[in-house]
Amino acid sequence: MNCSQCRNKAVTYIRYSGQHLCKEHFIDFFESRVFKEFRKQVDLSKVSRIGVAVSGGKDSIVALRMIHKIVGERRDCDIFGITIDEGIEDYRASSLEIAIEEYERLGVDYEIRSFEESFGQPLDEMVDEIDVQKPCSVCGVLRRWLMNKMAKDAGADVLATGLNLDDTSQSLLMNFCRGDMEKMARLGPHEIVKEGLVPRIAPLRRTPENEAYLYALVNGMEIHQHECPYAVFALRGLYRDVLGQLEDNTPGTKFAVLSSYEKIKDELLEKYGGGDLEECSVCGEPTIEGKCKTCEMLDELNLEISE
Numbered sequence: 001m002n003c004s005q006c007r008n009k010a011v012t013y014i015r016y017s018g019q020h021l022c023k024e025h026f027i028d029f030f031e032s033r034v035f036k037e038f039r040k041q042v043d044l045s046k047v048s049r050i051g052v053a054v055s056g057g058k059d060s061i062v063a064l065r066m067i068h069k070i071v072g073e074r075r076d077c078d079i080f081g082i083t084i085d086e087g088i089e090d091y092r093a094s095s096l097e098i099a100i101e102e103y104e105r106l107g108v109d110y111e112i113r114s115f116e117e118s119f120g121q122p123l124d125e126m127v128d129e130i131d132v133q134k135p136c137s138v139c140g141v142l143r144r145w146l147m148n149k150m151a152k153d154a155g156a157d158v159l160a161t162g163l164n165l166d167d168t169s170q171s172l173l174m175n176f177c178r179g180d181m182e183k184m185a186r187l188g189p190h191e192i193v194k195e196g197l198v199p200r201i202a203p204l205r206r207t208p209e210n211e212a213y214l215y216a217l218v219n220g221m222e223i224h225q226h227e228c229p230y231a232v233f234a235l236r237g238l239y240r241d242v243l244g245q246l247e248d249n250t251p252g253t254k255f256a257v258l259s260s261y262e263k264i265k266d267e268l269l270e271k272y273g274g275g276d277l278e279e280c281s282v283c284g285e286p287t288i289e290g291k292c293k294t295c296e297m298l299d300e301l302n303l304e305i306s307e
């Protein structure tokens with residue numbers, strides 16, 4: 001099949017828009033959507049350092065590449081890589097290597113911190129202590145805390161993640177099904193800056209996961225493709241399957257979930273997202289009230305933050 005825009009051989013068919021695209025036109029299509037989304041989320045006249053959370057997986061590596069393409073040549077804005085080693089045997093070490101290679105290839109400064117040095121134990125040991133259904137909730141809470149801390153310590157004005165359209169639509173549907181409107185209102189990208197919280201941005205939020213994969217592939221990028229051994233315990237997998245089936249049946253469903261959310265986001269923010277944050281009574285990091293979730297979780301595990 002030939003490309004819908006030239007006579008070259010197509011490398012993909014974009015079902016939701018009915019286009020066949022060759023390598024060059026796919027790259028153009030992909031990059032222009034990410035660049036547009038980035039510019040919508042970030043005002044470069046107000047930002048001098050962009051923190052990028054990089055795990056070594058395809059989405060974070062592609063996000064880093066895209067941001068580097070946009071600001072890499074600028075003198076008034078730099079990129080700082082933030083990488084977390086949760087301590088997951090046979091999984092994380094190989095992705096860290098890929099993250100480091102990419103930082104070095106692009107000449108981006110970076111920092112790696114581990115759960116073990118920040119909280120006293122790697123995730124694998126924490127998981128031994130807790131209900132096995134919950135590794136991702138522990139991992140997610142601690143990682144968000146550490147990412148924000150690292151971004152603040154690095155002086156980043158915003159923190160970019162590699163969250164793609166699939167992740168975003170799954171999170172929206174999960175929060176909706178749980179009735180958790182507060183969490184829904186707090187999802188990034190963050191337009192309102194809250195004291196102590198580095199606003200998160202997600203330049204790939206309109207990029208379907210399979211397109212991020214294809215982009216990495218056609219550009220010969222080295223990416224980490226293993227799945228975390230704890231992912232099987234995550235409820236997210238069910239939402240991934242359901243959305244996958246809906247998308248197969250009605251191409252464009254994932255975009256529709258995101259655009260429905262965008263239509264009500266202002267109302268959600270007004271009702272649930274307002275108010276300043278307090279400082280956690282234990283660690284001083286921002287929290288809605290009292291003790292933050294990280295400190296509560298560390299209490300359960302008999303651990304504490306090591307400075």
Ligand code: SF4
Pocket residue numbers: 086135136137139140228229230231234
């Ligand atoms: S799948 Fe769960 S445990 Fe594994 S890295 Fe992701 S959040 Fe952490």
Ligand SMILES: [Zn+2]
Pocket residue numbers: 003004005006007008021022023024025
């Ligand atoms: Zn073409």
Ligand SMILES: [Zn+2]
Pocket residue numbers: 280281282283284285291292293294295296
């Ligand atoms: Zn705390």
